[in-house]
Amino acid sequence: MLLFQDGSRHEWLAGQVALDLIVTVDDATSEVYSAFLVEEEGTASSFASLAETIGRHGLFCALYTDRGSHYFFTPKAGGKVAKAQPTQVGRALAQLGIDHIAAYSPEARGRMERLFGTLQQRLPQELRLAGITTPDAANRFLAARFVPAHNARFAVAAAEPGSAFVPFAGDLAEILCVQEERVVGNDNCVRYQGLSLQIPAQRHRHHFVKVKVRVHAYADGRLAVFHGPRCLAHYAPDGRLREAPEASRDAA
Secondary structure: OEEEEEEEEEOOOOOOOOEEEEEEEEOOOOOEEEEEEEOOOOHHHHHHHHHHHHHHHOEOOEEEEOOOOOOOOOOOOOOOOOOOOOOHHHHHHHHHOOEEEEOOOHHHHHHHHHHHHHHHHHHHHHHHHOOOOOHHHHHHHHHHHHHHHHHHHHOOOOOOOOOOOEOOOOOHHHOOOEEEEEEOOOOOEEEEOOEEEEOOOOOOOOOOOOOEEEEEEOOOOOEEEEEOOEEEEEEOOOOOEEEOOHHHHHHO
16 A cells, blocks of 8 residues: 655666666565666656556555655755645656655655665675676666565565555556646747647647647657647657647648
8 A cells, every 4th residue: 555665876786886776665565566777866767666566566555755856846945845836756646646655754764774775785796796787787687586586585475465556547658757838839839848849730620829738758758749638749759740649640
């Protein structure tokens, strides 16, 4: 029902720059559901860990995290988080119906700190013994060998039988992505991150000038523009029109 997610910066690969290890773990069983290395913890790594966990196991009730800026907006340093001003991660969790719980004391993070202490002792040694020197190879090792072995050794049975996970039947990619509102310009284009995204003609509407739309930015760099629940078009990372819905192609 409750999962923890956190990152630990460490020299996981001997003699190389420090990387962040992003881990999502079950509170009831201590089972690690997701663990991988990234250059820097942030929104993208949180989305990736959630996608891996939900994709394999389903939805859960609550996620417990620290108050990092990608998790929460905190108006005053050291103060309460602003639940009414969600970050991209907070917005995605709300869409999924997952409660987001913020840590307010060092003691509250003790469980993750103990886990990372164990991982910092074991993982670098195992990577070195396996001759692994790159993050990509390390992530393959984590998924195929290290995490299953870790869970076999450290995970415990839940206090009650059964699973609290609920199957998810939607499109995770449309939720676990950056979503930002924009107003369509007089040229029927949306400005986003220095790009100009041309909206193709739609069967139900020829232009969207001055209309508020939503840009979805996916992990692989692709983009899409939505008007409410309707996807108006997909774009390549450079802003070129990649795919328009059937209605758009019919109208073109």
